[in-house]
Amino acid sequence: MTLPFPFDNSYARLPDRFYARIAPTPVAQPSLVRINRPLATSLGLDADWLASDEGVAVLSGSQVPEGAEPLAMAYAGHQFGNFVPQLGDGRAVLLGEVVDRQGIRRDIQLKGSGPTPFSRRGDGRAALGPVLREYLVSEAMAALGIPTTRMLAAVMTGQPVYREAELPGAVLTRVASSHIRVGTFQFFAARGDAEGVRLLAEHVIARHYPHAAQAEHPIRAMLEAVIAAQARLVAHWLLVGFIHGVMNTDNMSIAGETIDYGPCAFMDAYNPATVFSSIDQGGRYAYGNQPRIAQWNLARLAETLLPLLDEDEPTAIKLAEESLNTFVPAFESAYHDGLRRKIGLSDGQPGDQDLVRALLAAMVENQVDFTLAFRRLADAVQGPDHDEPVRGLFLDPTAFDAWAVTWRQRLAQEPQSRQAIRAAMRATNPAYIPRNHRVEEALAAAVEHRDFAPFEALLAVVQHPFDDQPDNARYAEAPDPDSRVYQTFCGT
Template sequence: MQIQFDNSYATLPDRFFARVAPTPVAAPRLIKINRALAEQLRLDADWLASPEGVAFLAGQSVPDGADPIATAYAGHQFGHFVPQLGDGRAILLGEVVDRDGQRRDLQLKGAGPTPFSRRGDGRAALGPVLREYIVSEAMAALGVPTTRALAAVLTGDRVQRETMLPGAVLTRVAASHIRIGTFQFFAAREDTDALRHLVDHVIARHYPDAATDPHPARALLARVIARQAALVARWMHIGFIHGVMNTDNMSIAGETIDYGPCAFMDAYNPATVFSSIDQNGRYAYANQPGIALWNLTRLAECLLQLFDPDQPTAIEIAKEILSEFSPAFDAAYTAGMRAKLGLAGHDGDDDLVGEFLQLLAEHEVDFTLAFRRLCDAAEGDAGELRALFTEPAGLDAWLGKWQSRRSGDGAALRKVNPAFIPRNHRIEAAIVAATQGDFAPFETLGTVLARPYDDQPEFAAYAEPPQPEQRVLQTFCGT
């Protein structure tokens, strides 16, 4: 098969990346092909599933037209700046243009060491590969901007983590892999020429309307802010916790990227943290909007010299643009919460939303299940919603106010309140089974999550929160 690569990032100056080929593996074996995504990318899914295609997906062979590179970037990790990070276990094969005319990166995660590996093995274990496949595809089905998973393959090798684990490679698809950390890499080196190249490239690729603005760098920051505000609001609507919102994990394209210790809330608690490496709750659920703004401020710092040659003036310009984040986030968050509650949009809606969330927190009610059962309450049956509360008197009082304000019916609410999310205990069960050679739970979970807003009564158990003994309290980074 001929893959029609149309690479642009690899034409940038050499200091943007290192050219490196994937490392061959022992015995590649296919786990899963995302056939719908392959079709969208103009790729032949049958060929991808063939021995030649699996060799390509494992990094055994590099097809004509590919230009494999590991990209350079820096980043703030838990608030501490690291001037050089880069793709330590991922290799960007190239770019294709999909059926909608959109440019997409094809990247192999777990393809072997690169010059940015920092003494790592450059490999990926099966568990993190399956987690990213499951969650990224679930996010796409939920309507959240995200990187995608094209394929997962076993390598036939073992990788050393806490124990020896099966190795795997994920083929990730993204609008691009450019991060805030990419800008930080060049800003830290005072490489203004590279920053200009990067600004021009990002504008051409993601924000072409900014090219005609009298101040393109300022316009770029404003557009990135708008996308990130909308993205984080969507996370909040579905109880998603990224887990490691470092600046190198924040996509300039406004997609959710890097599904490491991510998780979805079960019982509603704004302070929820799952990541084993987030000891102080920096990236807790409720902190995500503030962290997004903190990260965007780091991006603004990188661009100051392109805003205005006078630094005090540039700083004031940056502050003014950054001030757009909070109103944009608040508007997106409020609109989404109104939709989840079926509210038309009136004064006092924020109070009604806040009261419902407070009730969920006080009674430790499952976030996703509560909103889904609210759909039934909109049709006159609040019994299952009330059953979630140990003492429903407070809910009853709230329901009275809500019913007098509600405009959306149950059908409308079901379009925005999912029945199914990638529940942590289901992901862990699928991973454990897969490491023992049983991929049936992984396949079933993918089937369920492909239709998150449908009732799917045959899979009703997948909508239920975990039993106490099934709860996942910590998630882990895949490196």
């Protein structure tokens, strides 16, 4: 008999102090909202079985499949700069791991599956709205080519959860390269458990960075691999206007994937100071602060590894600082290369960064929509007679005109044809993102009326972000003043 989930659970083979073994809590009346069929296929799973009554029972937490070893992972974390020595999976259960068709190990986790020993008096449940938000945004990020956790399924529980009001409950099935976080290392370091840190590092090397095992200093090589992955990830975020919203160390994946979407959002008008999260009162995790915070988080990871970097503490600190100093050049390389591509430049020349900075400064001053500006700029490559769609986004269109003179002089030095440059820009600059007002519309319809049609329509659009979709042009439009969303909320 073929098991529905061919589990091979490496994390469950680590010592018991790494987790709490806990089964998900059964729910009253589970019902399927959505199965991610392409993802199921890539994982080697039977999507039809997942959509069956038996499959939905598993996806809701009401039944534990054969081969699963359900557990809640232990971790700590800095939350808005304040260290909490024990957090852990308070509303999530890792069912186990499968190896997908590409030979990559993936976690299968239920989120919203009931209380665990780490729930800290919480109910361990999730509401439908945040579940659908994470589904929408994570699948959009995957379509944009940005490393992310993925959503295998969303299931309603048939029972309410209570936040500021009574809300329909739901369970999300999340797929990740792993759910190991910076905070996982912090959990053991805070307890003086050097052996725990070492075992975790060895697990991470074997699972995510096997090349590090061949390095002269494997722990340092692992640290630098995590730094490089996070530098690239945050550069990707900035290049599409994404704001994570809660970049706590317990929300930073060692695998370099976007995880724990919470109050995330995409910018409309470009401004580095943009904040959406209702709990980020001081703007710690504003759009423009994300690179600095990522490096700060990575410094916390490096602190946990000091005893493994060298027995001599001053030497270990020096090695850690040298590794952390690789973040800025790695981020800037990925970010500036991406910005060049966004304005149609294939290779770097002196003055390119100044050219991009001048455009971004004009966009801030003129309250220009980030996504629309770069998408429409691709058409302007064809000549000044195609400028109006992009220049019309500026409060003062002459600001674009002045910048475009220098831009076209620089484009003239590119070896590609104008058609090739335009095609490359359209493949780089999305037309469709999950705009906040559209997300809120879809969630409201689902939560208030159990109408999932707006959710399905928006999901279909953002899964093809670079395509022309004439019938869905309204999804590309910026919100009018009355429909702008200024604040997003954490699902807990």
